[in-house]
Amino acid sequence: MRNADKHMGSILRRVKENGFLLILDFDGVLAPIVARPRMARVSRRTRACLAKCAAGGRVAVISGRALADVRARVNQAGVWYAGNHGAEWRMGKMRGREKLTRAACAKLSEARRAFTELSRCYRGVVVEDKKLTFSVHFRALARRRVARFSREMRSISKQFTNFLDISEGSEYIFNIRSLESRTKGDAVRLASRCSLAKAVPIYIGDDATDEDAFRALTDGITIRVGRSSKSAAKYYFSTRASVDKLLRNLA
Numbered sequence: 001m002r003n004a005d006k007h008m009g010s011i012l013r014r015v016k017e018n019g020f021l022l023i024l025d026f027d028g029v030l031a032p033i034v035a036r037p038r039m040a041r042v043s044r045r046t047r048a049c050l051a052k053c054a055a056g057g058r059v060a061v062i063s064g065r066a067l068a069d070v071r072a073r074v075n076q077a078g079v080w081y082a083g084n085h086g087a088e089w090r091m092g093k094m095r096g097r098e099k100l101t102r103a104a105c106a107k108l109s110e111a112r113r114a115f116t117e118l119s120r121c122y123r124g125v126v127v128e129d130k131k132l133t134f135s136v137h138f139r140a141l142a143r144r145r146v147a148r149f150s151r152e153m154r155s156i157s158k159q160f161t162n163f164l165d166i167s168e169g170s171e172y173i174f175n176i177r178s179l180e181s182r183t184k185g186d187a188v189r190l191a192s193r194c195s196l197a198k199a200v201p202i203y204i205g206d207d208a209t210d211e212d213a214f215r216a217l218t219d220g221i222t223i224r225v226g227r228s229s230k231s232a233a234k235y236y237f238s239t240r241a242s243v244d245k246l247l248r249n250l251a
């Protein structure tokens with residue numbers, strides 16, 4: 001993994017010749033992580049750069065949030081979106097929403113019920129139903145209870161491993177999706193297909209579900225916010241502030 005800040009020059013040279021398809025995760029990338037997910041917002045400065053990027057190239061935001069949620073938070077003309085980790089999308093004229101099988105829906109509901117029941121024993125834990133997927137947020141849980149809660153989550157998760165992908169994010173969140181579901185990797189492939197062939201794809205993400213996108217973009221510039229030896233991303237940014245720097249340079 002290479003430090004993207006140190007290779008900014010070569011990244012920008014590659015983009016300058018061919019144009020770009022800039023794909024961004026939302027939480028932890030475009031917007032700083034906050035205690036309550038509904039408080040997350042894009043700063044005015046980031047927003048201004050994003051608008052310029054959207055005018056000069058293609059920009060897509062791909063998030064684990066529901067499509068309507070992430071779209072309302074970015075609210076930028078010309079930007080493409082995918083929500084629910086890629087299960088719903090709105091990219092130019094391409095609009096769609098995955099239809100899960102009845103069996104997948106049943107397992108998802110079963111898991112949601114089990115985790116909701118567990119959450120009642122832990123003050124501050126919130127289960128967010130996003131229809132195609134759901135999340136369990138525990139950032140507001142007292143720190144001394146986190147280890148025990150995570151242990152119980154993992155224990156319940158075991159019975160669903162054949163049906164569901166339950167991944168623990170880096171920011172006090174569990175994301176639960178059907179194994180049948182489309183991933184951020186699918187969303188990235190869709191965005192690439194709909195863009196100019198020569199445009200250089202740049203993907204920036206910070207979490208477990210972004211790994212699908214990193215792996216899908218073998219020829220692209222993939223950047224993880226936060227260094228991790230386990231990531232499939234080629235580059236890393238030490239902090240989210242570097243995202244703004246890249247946006248400024250692209251703009």
Ligand SMILES: [Mg+2]
Pocket residue numbers: 025026027028029205206207
């Ligand atoms: Mg994120």
